[in-house]
Amino acid sequence: MTDKIEITRFETGDEQGVIDLILPIQREEFGFAITAEEQPDLGAVPDFYQSGRGNFWVARYKGKIVGSIGLKDIGNGQAALRKMFVASPFRGREFGVAASLLGRLLDEARQGAISEIFLGTTDRFLAAHRFYEKHGFVEIARTELPETFLFMAVDTKFYVFRVAG
Template sequence: MLMETPRLVGAFACLEYSFPFVTMARRWFVTATGIQVRRFVPNDEQGVSALILPIQREEFGIPITAEDQPDLKAIPTFYQIGTGDFWVAVQGDHVVGSIALKDIGSGQAALRKMFVAAPFRGKEFSIAARLLDRLIEESTRKGVTEVFLGTTDKFLAAHRFYEKHGFQEIAKEDLPASFPLIAVDSKFYVLGLNPE
């Protein structure tokens, strides 16, 4: 199983990959320049998993595996249909952030898989804001009227981020029936949009 652990090493962020018999390191020069937000392509699949799984398991202690998230192996057919899509923030060919939009019908969508690698968080990079701006821009263009999301009580910084960007907390009972519930989610939000 692939494991990736971010850590700072001087001016570099180093990601260590642990395979059953091999360990290798990848270095990034941590700088705000050269980071692009673009649509997911199939070659990004391993980078997306390597970004998301360590954040879920190691940073937040959520007992979740890749097998618990089959959408990570089927991004084009799960997310990139209807009004949905999936975007990544990349530095060179390294995935440093992700965000997904799942079409749930009736002009509504679910925001999912929003993650940013620890060395690339904060105002210096604004990756989370850039990813969310891209999602909102594309959602509005495609006629989405409401974006819903679920998160856990553990993601306190995420709560503040979503609220700062106009999301309103709602009760679980106020979610549309088509919203894809995840067992670990305990806090829910909605953002109203004005489609073009």
């Protein structure tokens, strides 16, 4: 095993590692009373994300999943960024996990002819807001989202990234 962060496409067998990453962040760090069962996409990543122009990637450190990001094809050359999570010890510039995950997603979106990427987040994720804005996402009103956008109950803030060829 290497001490380097590796970004790989989600594969069968990664399910529990993704759940073990995401649930503690949602529940313990941000206080959302949510279960894996209430997020059916977590148990069906290949069907939910890896269809059409979508995909799902994980960041690994010494074989353990420490980050995730999903791109859900919502049709019409548009996609939704979902399930971007990074384990607390791997946040920031030292490891660059978030930037690496987002970079991979944006590269794949460009190659897959995605023109716009939308995302919803909560008011609580202040560091995420700064991160998305720094990487070219622009805040938009909920009314500007496409009809095919999949809302999460906790989403209160929305962004779009317009992909350049």
